[in-house]
Amino acid sequence: MLGPVILAASHSDRMRRLISAAPVTRQVVDRFIPGETVDDVVPIVEDLTGRGLELTMDVVGEDITTPAQATAARDAYLRLVERLGPLELGTRAEMSVKLSMFGQALEGGHELALANVRPVVEAAAAIGTTVTLDAEDHTTLDSMFAIHEELRRDFPQTGCVIQAYLFRTEADARRLAAAGSRVRLVKGAYKEPAEVAHQQKHEIDKAYVRVLRTLMEGEGYPMVGSHDPRLISIAQELARQAGRKPDEYEFQMLYGIRSDEHLRLAAEGHRMRVYTAYGTDWYGYFMRRLAEKPANLLFFARSVITR
Numbered sequence: 001m002l003g004p005v006i007l008a009a010s011h012s013d014r015m016r017r018l019i020s021a022a023p024v025t026r027q028v029v030d031r032f033i034p035g036e037t038v039d040d041v042v043p044i045v046e047d048l049t050g051r052g053l054e055l056t057m058d059v060v061g062e063d064i065t066t067p068a069q070a071t072a073a074r075d076a077y078l079r080l081v082e083r084l085g086p087l088e089l090g091t092r093a094e095m096s097v098k099l100s101m102f103g104q105a106l107e108g109g110h111e112l113a114l115a116n117v118r119p120v121v122e123a124a125a126a127i128g129t130t131v132t133l134d135a136e137d138h139t140t141l142d143s144m145f146a147i148h149e150e151l152r153r154d155f156p157q158t159g160c161v162i163q164a165y166l167f168r169t170e171a172d173a174r175r176l177a178a179a180g181s182r183v184r185l186v187k188g189a190y191k192e193p194a195e196v197a198h199q200q201k202h203e204i205d206k207a208y209v210r211v212l213r214t215l216m217e218g219e220g221y222p223m224v225g226s227h228d229p230r231l232i233s234i235a236q237e238l239a240r241q242a243g244r245k246p247d248e249y250e251f252q253m254l255y256g257i258r259s260d261e262h263l264r265l266a267a268e269g270h271r272m273r274v275y276t277a278y279g280t281d282w283y284g285y286f287m288r289r290l291a292e293k294p295a296n297l298l299f300f301a302r303s304v305i306t307r
């Protein structure tokens, strides 16, 4: 029950101010967002890749209100690419972007987001890596998929995310499971109405398995974005049934969540990519992590009270 309340609070400016100003917030935030600048995260990239993990890097930020903020987001990613280049990691360190941060919700937002994201995808390709377009709320997805298709004309390795909780996703997965595609499947992290999305956990999990089967049996490259132990075992079994070798799909998890599992799967010979977010505008990302596991909220509240 708490999850939807926390997700609603993730859009409240008043809550944003309150939570951002709480003295212990930074400590709790650090678990999920381990730095504010690119200098903070480069050592983390080196550490994780040194331990056999791969990364997808996210500069946090969304709900922007001006085109100048969208340009700043583009520039933040370009600075990241500049720092990743000399590390010569190729696709072991790729990037994830939210098109809302590139201006998608502003006037003329579709074109603006495409114009801002394209230089990032180009710069990523120039250092031998790629970009995945995150999935945000359902109203943004037609635009996201159109931008994805447009970018793939020149950069076919550009990935995208689909969300198991949405009814539309089974059809999206069938369309996307074609040769050369890179598709991350997640359960979905936004508050969506019953007209467009499954609301019950068991229904979302069943949908996840159906969609994952489509991706595994298809010709693209499935990226299994989940921390759910049951779904991870099922993914391994579906990959086996589809005759996929370990380098023909990958697991992805978020930084700070089930970190032992990241290492365990990598040690078993799986490709494991850690979604690592950094930046100053962490509020929306942080609130979604609280909503996924309300126990995180209790931990956060206890830190504030016992301080």
Ligand code: FDA
Residues within 6 Å of the ligand: 133, 134, 135, 136, 161, 163, 186, 187, 188, 189, 190, 225, 226, 227, 228, 229, 252, 253, 254, 257, 258, 274, 275, 288, 289, 290, 292, 293, 296
């Ligand atoms: P579930 O929520 O059932 O969690 C399984 C177990 O994992 C829990 O029991 C707990 O142990 C642990 N766990 C999960 N979340 C936790 C948390 N926040 N804190 C502590 N423990 C936690 N969503 C979206 O809408 N668009 C997107 O683009 C992305 N991108 C994305 C990338 C990657 C790499 C991942 C892993 C996830 C996303 N998501 C996302 C988020 C996704 O939709 C979903 O909200 C979370 O992954 C939680 O769902 P699980 O599949 O982990 O299962």
